[in-house]
Amino acid sequence: MSVEPHTVKRVAGLARIAITDAEADRLAPELGNILGWIEQLGEVDTSGVAPMTAVIPNHLRLRPDAVTDGNVRDRVLANAPQAEHGFFTVPKVIE
């Protein structure tokens, strides 16, 4: 399967990973190979087969509606690259 460099750039954009043109050129055939290899799955007849949901039979537990957490701002902010006045901060966003 062939993957074009501009496709690599679009996907990298979706994934928010900056890549140079040179990297896109290098990655395009590599991803093409991997995706081509993956595509053999198309051979499998899966009509009438349900996609896997829970690998080991188990059901979703629901927890009681109790406040058991929070009030740990110091721990929440402890590793922040930048924080001020109890907020995380990021470069200014224009909406």
Added chain:
Amino acid sequence: MTDLTDLGVAAIRDGVRDGSFSARDVADAFVGAVAAAKPLNAFLVETPDHARAAADAADAARAAGETPKPLAGVPIGMKDLFCTKGVETTAASGILKGFVPQYESTVSGKLWAAGAGMLGKLNLDQFAMGSSNETSAFGNVVSPWRRPGDTAPMAPGGSSGGSSSAIAARLCPAATGTDTGGSIRQPAAFTGITGIKPTYGRCSRYGVVAFASSLDQAGPMARDTRDCAIMLEAMAGFDPKDATSLDLPVPAWEAGLNADLRGKRVGIPKEYRVDGMPAEIEALWQQGIDWLRDAGAEIVEVSLPHTRYALPAYYIIAPAEASSNLARYDGVRYGQRVLPDGAGLQDMYAATRAAGFGDEVKRRILIGTYVLSAGFYDAYYTQAQKVRTLIAQDFEAAWEQCDVLLTPTAPSAAFALGEKSADPIAMYLNDVFTVPSSLAGLPAMSVPGGVDKDGLPLGLQIIGKPLDEQGVLNAGLAIEQRAGFVARADKWW
């Protein structure tokens, strides 16, 4: 007196209990071994104080006549995918450099509660993505094993390569691993140790840096089956903080160990005889069959027809989940931030993630993003999850005919670092035997079976029914007793 670092988990536990030696002496011995093994690059962080404090607590408890904890006096290594409160945790990625969790993973917390101490955080493939431990941002882990007359550094397997290398080099008697597609079993096979991935849901994923949530399972790595059973008992158990955790009691696996396999049927899946399998692997597999027959088991051939589709399905599902799981590493709340001059928020994300993730992580994020993107989701992801259902059904059908399955763990012995890193698919093929059981959530372990022509270890894999870790451990024990694997790497570091 024997070198304390030659002892395994059970021997240390029992020796500390009966006063043959102090826990402090054990901790000091391993702390010294860790400090002296820098060339292996197995540890990212050393925590001698943690190990010694746990040892002192064990000694004090013994002196006070208290009932000993299950792992009292046993120092272990912790794969750096487990968040440890107050101790830097990076998943071997630059993007988490400097991250100090304010919380403890459930599994590590259970081990400390059982009396174990931590020697340090073990290196791994970055975000557990890799099969050779060459993707760590903090350098390759080197296996203690070498080919004869060759100093080329060998791969310890991956992603739990720090764990396998450290145990094989006697830097710790046991360590935690995590297994998404073979990351406990393949490194165990490469380094001549034992490792078990339990049934999906046995060990809590809370506090374990996520790679692929529907596949990730923690498990122990140690020198033998008994040590794995002891460790797994301490690590497993229901955790309400993980929605996929199984609400079941933890069996007494160690007490249940029994190598008598009379009445058991062992399945040999014919599809695992892949093209180009080295003769030595074939021979080892046959040897394993003979051993299990000798242990009383009946051998039956079974078919797992969708085996060849397991790897491609895995390389859709795991990257898809990873692309989403790793979206949180964005430089806002923790970890590294790269903010080019004048960059806006989205530019900051892109720069941070470009600088912080290694090549293999980026490759998988891109694959995962691609297969989930508009127009491709059904053809890739939904199809892969359907194939996963078929793979699970293959195993279901096999359980009609047998109790456990026996296969080789990996298609080759360890390779030298750098030998396969240029070809991603060649690297992915390393997991051809381990991935199907991961996709089906089944318990599976690797035990050393012998060595190849270069004297490098080879492993045999036992796969069990859901929740039948006991059956897996027992078959492993039967092989272990017959293989008599005593080879160890000569110390060169």
Added chain:
Amino acid sequence: MTEFTYRIRGATGDWEVVIGLEVHAQITSNAKLFSGAATAFGAEPNTQVSLVDAAMPGMLPTPNRECIRQAVRTGMAIDAVINKWSRFDRKNYFYADLPQGYQISQLYHPLVGEGSVTIVLDEKDPNSPVKTIGVERIHVEQDAGKLMHDQHPTRSYVDLNRSGVALMEIVSRPDMRSPAEAGAYLSKLRSVLRYVGSCDGNMDQGSMRADVNVSVRRPGEELGTRTETKNVNSVRFVMAAIEHEANRQVAVLEDGGRIVQETRLFDPDKGVTRSMRSKEDAHDYRYFPDPDLLPLELDDAFLDECRASLPELPDAKRARYENDLGLSRYNAAVLTAEVETARWFEALLGEGGSDVSAKSAANWLISDLFGALNRLGKSVADSPVSPAQGAELLRLVADGTLSGTLSKQVFEIMLETGQGANAIVEERGLKQTSDTGAIEAVIADVMAKNADKVADYRGGKDKLFGFFVGQTMKAMGGKANPGVVNDLLKKALG
């Protein structure tokens, strides 16, 4: 029904407006959807945040039963299909208010399926048509955090207190055809949620907000391209946004242009919608089932409990008020529009017992109590007068102790002093008198002082009767029973 048809009259002819609403309603719960952090409004930044909400490495979601329960009850209240098997999906995108890099939501298998809401276009018109607005689905999802842009010249601040709060997204069919219909739908939906107790409906605190999908077309033609105006936070603004957006689209189309499918923002100050630059980024959310969570399977016991705990809902209550209590359609509508009003009214009836008629209670509540609350700027929930006190007053009217006029006087004093009606009547002697002897004495006195007018009246000037009533009442200090005064005057004047 044609008289209600809303059309935009363009230069080239009439245009029909097609509207669908996606309403985000915060589910009333103590803790968040997937973590144990609190949900209260207005806390210090990042204090109601758990390590799960901050998406720390290795943190996992665990679902809150009450949030699921409230969404199911809401679905039942709009007669919707409840899906016993549903699951959570991840919606992937990058933004600073979204710590995980994805929102846990439900795309493929929502908790609640097809349902409907009925609206009445004009409550005051007993013949106003009733319209059914389809609801396509209700799904449960996490709210995002909040970004603040005004605190620093070059930085935005991130507060994750709302991150992970449970929302219901209620998605309507494109069944609305005018701003008024959209307004009625949103008001009705809000009323239902408040009856059910699944959302407090506080739009100014962001507990409820609507994404407004608008397109225009020639009547009877295919659907046009729609735009989505995000996060509009009042009924009035929703109506204004539709009005503006529909007219904008007509202007574009009549100009020979075409409508771009896009996300827009409503500017309440200017009353206009504008394109949202920051969300122009190609939408590719890469939805897939959240592998941290298993499918959500509900059993019959859970559903039975949800159904059994539903209160009487506004439509049923209104019908009962009309049919069983004999209230007018309008009064029934006013009393049932808000759950607090209905609750207050029913408490008033309970306190009044058989002495107080439903009609008189309804009239008093709607005119006197609402009038007073309006003046005081209060809602029925914080009324200074309790239902018991209201009933005490109404009982005095019912037994003839107070006239209409006197009752209004007494009510004013109740509002000022907080005293009960009986005490006020006793203390101030405001009791109306029906004592014929006393009234006859006063009438005799009035007639004696106005002999000329008595003569005029008897000579045929009927209009003077009102004069005698006024004089008598005045002399009685307003406390005479007006019916008795009338009767006695007629007799005395002959």
